[in-house]
Amino acid sequence: MRLAALTAAGLLATTSIAAAQTALGPLVTPEELQGALDDVRVIDIRPEGAFGDGHIGDAVVAPYALFRGPEENPGQIVPADDLQQAYRDLGLSLDDHVVISYAGSDISDFGAAARVYWTLKSSGFENLSILNGGIAAWTEAGLELDDEVTSPEASQIEVTWSPEWTASAEDVQQVLNGEDEALLLDARPEGFWSGNQSHPSAAKPGTLPQSEYFEHAGWFAEGPAIIDASAARSLADEQNFSDAGSIISFCNTGHWAATNWFALSELAEVGDVKLYPESMVGWSNAGYEMANVPGPLKTLWNNITSAF
Secondary structure, X not given: OHHHXXXXXXXXXXXXXXXXXXXXXXXXXXXXXXXXXXXXXXXXXXXXXXXXXXXXXXXXXXXXXXXXXXXXXXXXXXXXXXXXXXXXXXXXXXXXXXXXXXXXXXXXXXXXHHHHHHHHHHOOOOEEEEEXXXXXXXXXXXXXXXXXXXXXXXXXXXXXXXXXXXXXXXXXXHHHOOOOOOEEEEOOOHHHHOXXXXXXXOOOOXXXXXXXEOOHHHHOOOOOOOOOHHHHHHHHHXXXXXXXOEEEEEOOOOOHHHHHHXXXXXHOOOOXXXXXXXXXXXXXXXXXXXXXXXXXXXXXXXXXXXXX
16 A cells, blocks of 8 residues: 555656646746746856845756857857756756746847757757746746755766757858758847948858848847747747748847747747857858948948947
């Protein structure tokens, strides 16, 4: 009888965790997360100082820099071995439901959470959520923060990177050569797409040839919380993204583009959406063909006006 009772208890616990994993979608509200804290692992991607000032209880600090490339090319994918070690240090396992917490200071800040989500999904994690609105939404909901820092027990996770949601420079070039078909979608504000602005690490202003742009800010109605799945599907239909076939999302360093990827792939559930992680910084510094590159006089004028 006791063995049967223990078996039943184990089944109930497993069912409870599975229910929590299936009940939580790609976005969670503060209230939803509070009700599921016993069944999820929260990683806080803010810098350690901000984490120490207050975080969601039992969260572990996992600064955004862990998921980014070097300063000269921050969009570069972190090597799988380095990611694996980071996940081990964080105590993560592939069967965890991981919830990503971030500052929630503005709409651009969401790109960090989306980039981490994309990295985790590509690493093999299947149960993932983002706390919509981040720590700002959590505190606005009147929920408490914890200042106790806990050290997770290291795991033995093994990571294999899946390229399913990744577009390489070679993939982009195949589209430009007419060998493949895809919508090249620039997530940056129009000024970047038109060549009037550029990232400081980019070799020159401009965009990918044949590209269109849809600014990442378009997924936000008001404040730093992204729109829900229903609204994302409606917007994707309105913009003809749902019927676009393959989509490659890019920006300067794969940050804003991660928001477009997340909204299209995870919320609107558009079928084939990939992120070009190195984006225009990597592309321009590799010397590939670009569009909307201003001439010398226009570049001089842009440099002058950007100083004021």
